[in-house]
Amino acid sequence: ATHTWQPQLDHRNSALLPFKVLATETLSEKALDADVYNAVATEKVDGTCCYVTNYKGQPYLWARLDRKPNKQADKRFKKFLHSKENAKEFHWNTEEDFKPVPECWIPAKEIEKQNGKPVPDENGHIPGWVPVEKNSKQYCWHSSVVSYEFGIALVLRHHPDDPGVLEISAVPLSELLEQTLELIGTNINGNPYGLGSKKYPLHFLTPHGAFQVRNLPTLKHNDLLSWFEGCREGQIEGIVWHCGDGCLIKVHRHHLGLCWPLPDTYMNSKPVIINMNLDKYDCAFDHQSLFNKFSKIDKQKFDRLKDITLDI
Structure with missing residues (x-):
């Protein structure tokens, strides 16, 4: 279960009584019981949640459907x-x-x-999931980041040899089995990271927990507030603590009375390299597919995600 940082929360349905979730000065009992002090802090990425599990005898991407x-x-x-x-x-x-x-x-x-x-x-x-079928109209942006024919997905994560660099690559869906991920991009949640354009939309998957937060302040309200407001690494949507017992504890900028989205996010402060490695697949992708477009800029490096254009 996911629990918010000790919110002052009216649990009545928001359709009946609008409420605002705010973080208090006190850690919740659930966070303490989950040993949040020894949890791994990661960036909360703003997208739509996905899941990879088997369907029709092969790994499939699944979309969230409650x-x-x-x-x-x-x-x-x-x-x-x-x-x-x-x-x-x-x-x-x-x-x-x-x-x-x-x-x-x-x-x-x-x-x-x-x-x-x-x-x-x-x-x-x-909460639940439905499989994303090939060329799905309802889940077209989900469908754009997977190729079931070749069993791969378009993934954004840290470069394995340099955590200061992002990498976009084609990853076997079998390596993502039983993981949850975030789909981000041009047509998701208002595109807070400024990816692609209306004419050349860009989407990819980011595994949950992929971006570990470094130099995190103490778990005190004022310290967290100062970190989000004044630290370059704090220009993110929020923090998710992954606890040893599997519990997830989260705090959003809104819980601290701060704005989101931001004009300049931390995700857009890092260089990014394209590393598709498609040669081993002997792939022949559709001309308009993201995989085909990224294959044409393979090995290129960009100063930030916003700079990637697919008008090829």
């Missing part, structure tokens, strides 16, 4: 939230209360289950 309540169940749930002081627990009927999802839909692994059935989260949603 199963949500139907109108009748949602109405009952909102009524319960209004009168929460007088009710102990809301009871869901997982067979009847939720909108249909594709047969290929699977629930997320980490969600709670009762009698073998997934339990909705505090918002009444059941």
Whole structure:
């Protein structure tokens, strides 16, 4: 589960009562129990969550799709939230209360289950995944970063020999099995990193936890606030602490009353090299595919991600 840094949070549905999540001076019990002081701090990347697991006998990219309540169940749930002081627990009927999802839909692994059935989260949603089919119209940007024919994905991460340099490469999907990743790019979440253009959109996957945060300040409210405001490394959306027990603790700039997106992000302060290594695949990609376009600028180095253009 993902927990926010001790938020002052009204847990009622935001559709009923808008609220603002703010970090306080105190670490949450959940963070302390997860031993956050010894956790690995990583950059929270702003995109849409994806997952890689097997489908049709091969590794596939899956898009996030939460199963949500139907109108009748949602109405009952909102009524319960209004009168929460007088009710102990809301009871869901997982067979009847939720909108249909594709047969290929699977629930997320980490969600709670009762009698073998997934339990909705505090918002009444059941997080899950659907496979991204080749040339999918609904998930076209997801589809653009994978080639099932050759079993590869377009991935952004640190260069293996130089953590100060980013690398865009074609990675076997088999190496990403059972990992979650973030899809970022031109048409995702308002494109906070300024990638590509409307005419030449650019997208790629970033594994969760790929960008470790260095020189992190002490875990105190004012120190974190100063780090986000005044440190070059702090020009990021947020921090996710990966704890030893698998728990994820996160804090977003908004939790500290700070703005996002920013005109100049830390991700765009690093040089980036294209390292596709497609020779071993003997690939013949579609002319308009990202893999084909990146193959034409293979081994090139750019001062920052914003400088990459695919008008080839």
